[in-house]
Structure formats: structure tokens, C-alpha cells
Amino acid sequence: MPLLEANGLSVTFGGLKALADVDLRIDTGELLAVIGPNGAGKSTLLNALTGLYKPSAGRVAFDGKDITGMRPDIIVRGGVGRIFQNGKLFRRLSVVENVMLGAAIAPAPAGSFASRRHAEAAWRDAALQMLERFGLASLATRSIDSLSYGNRRLVEMAKVLAGRPRLLLLDEPAAGLNLGEVEALMTRLRQLRADHDLTILLIEHNMSMVMRLAERIVVLNFGQKLAEGTPAEIQRDPRVLEAYLGTGYEHVEVQPD
Structure with a gap:
């Protein structure tokens, strides 16, 4: 059974559909990456999963329990932790x-x-x-x-x-870090998964980091799921190359390093 599953998830702001009928599954122990252009709906997806946005349609379940529309604090106490893109420290x-x-x-x-x-x-x-x-x-x-x-x-x-979350959601954790700090972050994430039995959903624009860490990747574009697959499959998907990675994208070694 998936640790977290979303079915037909949509978020609408007035006449704008920021997220449209997205299905998402994260298996226990997995590191899943969600990528896509700016404005693709990645942070909106995290907000809908964690109760910051109330979905206009669809369902979210964590560990088999329906958490759709629950308050963020209840979802956090239930075992879902999140690192925000802009930081949330006092x-x-x-x-x-x-x-x-x-x-x-x-x-x-x-x-x-x-x-x-x-x-x-x-x-x-x-x-x-x-x-x-x-x-x-x-x-x-x-x-x-x-x-x-x-x-x-x-x-x-x-x-x-x-x-002590069971699921960790990371929103662009490598943003603003230099090359050495990114390498150290990847090492730490691997160790944290092993030490804390963590399941991780990673949103990141650093493609080297994504391709080296993720076991599976979901690609969003204009609020919809464009593609899903292994890092190797995503790197050669013509739809992803056209919409996000670019035709000049250089493939990244995806074997564990």
C-alpha cells in the first residue's frame, strides 16, 4: 500500500486551474522527485498535500487514511514533515x-x-x-x-x-547552495533515509541532484502530469525534453554513486 496517494487532485484559484486532475503515489521508503518549469504547479501540489490549500477536487490519503482538507497541524502531527522553499525559522x-x-x-x-x-x-x-x-x-x-x-x-x-516524520517533503532544498553544499546535502539525505526509515518527496531544479537521488520522477507542466518514470526514462522522454529539460540537455549518470 502506498504511504501517500493522491487521486484526481485539482486546485483552482478563481478561473485559474493551478493543478488539474493529478494522480500521485509515493511508496514507503521511496525517494520520489517532482520536477517541471516554474509555474508548473509543484509547490501548489505540496500545499494541497499538506492542507495549506484545500483541493477543489480529488482525494489525498496518508497511510491509508483520508487527510483531504485536514488542517496542516493535524497532518504534520500525523507524520508528514515539510521543508519550505523560503525557510520557516523563527x-x-x-x-x-x-x-x-x-x-x-x-x-x-x-x-x-x-x-x-x-x-x-x-x-x-x-x-x-x-x-x-x-x-x-x-x-x-x-x-x-x-x-x-x-x-x-x-x-x-x-x-x-x-x-520524527515518516514522510519528508522537500521544496527546492538545494536552492542557493554551492556545489560543495549540494554534494553534502545529497550525502546527508541518503544517510537520513537509512537512519530514519524516511520516505521523501523532492521538488528540485538541480537536475544532477534529482537524477542521482530519485528512484522515480513525476513531471508537471501547466498544472498537469506530463510524464512519470525512472530517471533514465525521463531523460529520454521527448515531451519532457521539449517542455522542460531542453533538446540540448546532457544526460546525467543515474547509477548510485
Whole structure:
């Protein structure tokens, strides 16, 4: 059974159909990439899956449960984490305090905390452990504004993963990163999948990253699904070359590196 499945998903703004009858399936443990030109409907799709937009038609199910139109906070607490394209960190809080907000979302056994103070101590411990995994423990007390752009992206990922999601949605995580940071991000994503048993939906314009990480790719164009297949299939699909990749696109090695 798919971990997440959308059937006939549509989102309309007035007379504009931003998403039109899209079917999507993400299997447990899979890394699925969604690509397409700017304005193709990629972020709209994520917003519809996570409750930020109410679909005008269609159904979304997570782990077999209908979540169509549910509030975003309920969907997040149910096991769906999301990294936004423009970042969603609280600038007035320290690094560890930001990650603690994610840890507070993680499910805990009933009665596991004797008091609010004990709960906050547990959230801080979980946040510090996650920062350690990301190599950011030394920055725990720093302000968000004092961090490099690359480290802010890592803190946001640490915050979301502190909530122990089963499905992680990434909206252009490589945007603004240099080549070395992109390579480090790919290594980290591979490790996170192995360590946390994560299923990942990746939206990204960096085609080298997409072709090297994804097991399956969905291509959107003008709010509709244009193509779906393995990285090798997508790279030679004439519809995708015409609409997005371009006829001069150089194929990327898709074997695991």
C-alpha cells in the first residue's frame, strides 16, 4: 500500500486551474522527485498535500487514511514533515529553540512527562541530539541571523526531523547552495533515509541532484502530469525534453554513486 496517494487532485484559484486532475503515489521508503518549469504547479501540489490549500477536487490519503482538507497541524502531527522553499525559522529564537519546536511535535506516550518543565527538557535533549547529527551542536545557542544560508537550511531540516516524520517533503532544498553544499546535502539525505526509515518527496531544479537521488520522477507542466518514470526514462522522454529539460540537455549518470 502506498504511504501517500493522491487521486484526481485539482486546485483552482478563481478561473485559474493551478493543478488539474493529478494522480500521485509515493511508496514507503521511496525517494520520489517532482520536477517541471516554474509555474508548473509543484509547490501548489505540496500545499494541497499538506492542507495549506484545500483541493477543489480529488482525494489525498496518508497511510491509508483520508487527510483531504485536514488542517496542516493535524497532518504534520500525523507524520508528514515539510521543508519550505523560503525557510520557516523563527529569527528571535536560538538554533536549539527552533529545533525544539520540531521535537515538541513528535508523538510521546501518554503521561510520559510529569510536568511542562520535564517536557521542555526532553525536547531540548532531542533537539541537541538532532543538531549533533547535523554537525551543528556548536551553533546551538547562536541566533538564526548569525548563520550562513547553508546552515539555516540544515537547521530547518533538523527542526522538521526532530518531529520524527515518516514522510519528508522537500521544496527546492538545494536552492542557493554551492556545489560543495549540494554534494553534502545529497550525502546527508541518503544517510537520513537509512537512519530514519524516511520516505521523501523532492521538488528540485538541480537536475544532477534529482537524477542521482530519485528512484522515480513525476513531471508537471501547466498544472498537469506530463510524464512519470525512472530517471533514465525521463531523460529520454521527448515531451519532457521539449517542455522542460531542453533538446540540448546532457544526460546525467543515474547509477548510485
